[in-house]
Amino acid sequence: MEQSFDQFNAALLYCNKCGRAMPVRQRLLLVLPDGELYDYTCQTCHSSVGSKTERAGSQASTSKTRIGG
Numbered sequence: 001m002e003q004s005f006d007q008f009n010a011a012l013l014y015c016n017k018c019g020r021a022m023p024v025r026q027r028l029l030l031v032l033p034d035g036e037l038y039d040y041t042c043q044t045c046h047s048s049v050g051s052k053t054e055r056a057g058s059q060a061s062t063s064k065t066r067i068g069g
């Protein structure tokens with residue numbers, strides 16, 4: 001069953017476990033004073049492949065991707 005409240009974000013991120021770019025699931029991790037921190041999880045092996053902080057207000061293309069952790 002698909003969860004209807006999921007956002008349609010068909011982003012591809014490189015997954016270390018799968019060894020290739022995989023479709024990821026975006027999850028809101030926590031809300032920061034200046035934005036929101038999202039965690040990206042591989043839909044295949046369910047391992048975290050990175051995180052991104054989305055600034056609130058301005059749609060700046062600032063993205064911080066961290067592998068591992």
Ligand SMILES: [Zn+2]
Binds near residue numbers: 017042046
């Ligand atoms: Zn994977």
